[in-house]
Amino acid sequence: MSEAAALLDRIARGERAALQALYQAQSVRLFGVAMAVLRDRDAAADALHDGFVKIARNASQFDPARGVAEAWLGAVIRHAALDIARRRGREIPTDDAALGDTPVEAAQLDTLASVEDTARLRDCLAQLPEKNRQGIVLAFVHGLSHPQVAARLELPLGTVKAWIRRGLLALRECLA
Incomplete structure (x- = not known):
């Protein structure tokens, strides 16, 4: 059992110190997840706060x-960030440099997790x-929804969902 999983178990049993320990261990990485979606420090901080309340x-x-556990935590923060983006009526940034948006490159994942x-x-x-790989990066790094990934790749939604699901299953197996 990972440290994060053990801390989640302790949090579920009501240990406040475990929540503080989890925040100290994971907040930098999870803030990076929120920043990848929102690209706004204040909004990302709000998403981190909202996410930890949910956690x-x-x-x-x-x-x-x-x-x-780390993937579950990332998903909670990602969903909190997407909720903020929706509430604010903002669209998730595109890769179009002409609009001032810059994509999150895979190399930037180094800042989100340990080496x-x-x-x-x-x-x-x-x-x-x-x-x-492309579907997963668009969905989980760029924060695009499945319909947005399908539109970006100009493919049917069902195809994109299947590709992402198969990719995630393969990742899970590889990382296990």
């Missing part, structure tokens, strides 16, 4: 049999077929 309330919902985790993730991503 504190829903820690018992984490199931280590379904995935790693070892990043190396493992990169190796596993590199093993995926391009179609799966």
